[in-house]
Amino acid sequence: MLGIANYAMKGPMQSIIAVVLFSALSVFLAPFGILVGAIIALVTLRVSVTEGFKTLVWGVVSNIAVTMIISGNYFPAIIAVIEYMLPIWLMAVVLRQTNSLASALQLAMVVTGLSVVVFYMAIPNPADWWIALFNQYVAPLLESSQISYDAELIPNLADMVTMLMAVFMIVLWFSILVIARWWQSELYHPGQFKTDFYELSLPRSTAYVAIVLAIIGLVSGSGAGLVYDLSGIIIAGLMFQGIAIAHHTVAKKELNTAWLVGLYILLFLFPQAMLILATIGLVDSWVDFRNRWDNEEL
Template sequence: MLALANYSMKGPMQAIIAVVLLSLLSVWVAPVGILAGAIIALITLRINAGEGAKSLLWAVAVQIGANLMISGSYWPAVIAVMEYLLPVYVMAVVLRETNSLAQALQSGMLMIGAGLIAFHLMVGDTTNWWLTLFDQQLKPILDSSGVDFDAELIPGLAKSVTMLLSAFALVLWYSILLLGRWYQSVLYYPGQFQLDFHQLTLPQNTVYAAAAIAVAGLFFGQDVRLLYDLSGIAIAVLMFQGISVAHCLVKQKDASSAWLVGLYILLFLLPQMMLILATVGLLDNWIKFRGREEMQ
């Protein structure tokens, strides 16, 4: 993939070719969209926002055209654009202008927060909206396929779908952006990505707001669904600072990278690890786990 990233930097045409191929392939293999988004981020960061926008438009055109030919619907393309491409481009522009991973993360948080508020205003009761969608779209498919499921669990899951999707979107967008930044570092500034990520520190006002929303969501989220959904974003934002702390400490202590592998395995298996890492990220603003010299 580094070879593809390097190829995309050889000129405007090569960049467009790389994005078009990845975007087209992602229509059949969705995770490839991650690489398309990362290349768009790389183009934006390395060249300029205009060239990044051109590559984004080509990716969008390919997505729409391919999906219309295959399924006759453009909605899968809209989902792909919002999942891998457009938000990553916006965050890449912010990163290019500010040279701050924290500011880019904050921009992602604001985008999803605005989207959540709009979603709640449009549908009202989000739990009922998801239940209706399940009954009309998914349940007939499951019934016709003979898939056995516990119907009593569905209402409980419907309460958490919006929050989980929002947190997942932020994690996905920012991870794609970090991949693009890593490409840039490996190709042009070896070692710089590690230094930048180890110094990831959110602005104090963002930390206070995220902490307040996360705590309020945990205690009052059952009664105020929007607050509950926003708390997932707040926890995800603080989690990234916690992950930065973990990476930095492993480097400072010259510890084995197996510690980080174990951390990511636990994060994948135990959702509670998000809250633990978010707490570490929050406390880092006062305890300074990484030390003063590392942050300078």
């Protein structure tokens, strides 16, 4: 992957070629979109906001062109732009101006939160809307393929779809930005990425919002809805702070990296572990674990 970044940074033409190529490939295989977003972010961080925007435009145009040629419908390309292009460029702009991964992460959380609020304004009952989509498009495919499923689980899953999509977008956007930041560090400032990531700390206002949402959820007694979905966004953001604390702790305590491998395996197998890391991030807003570890060495 580092070779891709090195090629893209040889000049404006190389970055455009790389973005156009991977953007076109992402129409056939979506994971290539991660490279598109990372290249856009890297150009923005290393060269300029303007050059980053140019690569963004080329990525958008190539994706729309290939999508229209194949399907005759531009809507999938719009989804691709939202999924791994435009938000990544905006986050890279913030990171370039503030030199703070936390600020870029907070932007992703705010954008996602506003999107969820607008979604609820347009569709007052998202769960019913998701069920209708399932019954219209997914259920017939499953039945024609003779794939059995438990119909009683669908309403419960529908309650979580909005929140899961919001969490997915934050994790995806920030992960792509982190790749770009790592590329920048490896190519131009070796070791800087670790410093930046170890210092990731969301403002205390995020913790206050998390507490307020938790209180509203308890008082209202609602298991789903807008508060539930917004809480998922806060948890996703604080999870990254918890991960940063884990990496910092392993480094400072000189622990075996197997602890981090185990952590990521746990996250992959049991997504509920996000809540544990988010809780650590929440508590860190007042306890400041990393500063404590640093002071112990003095």
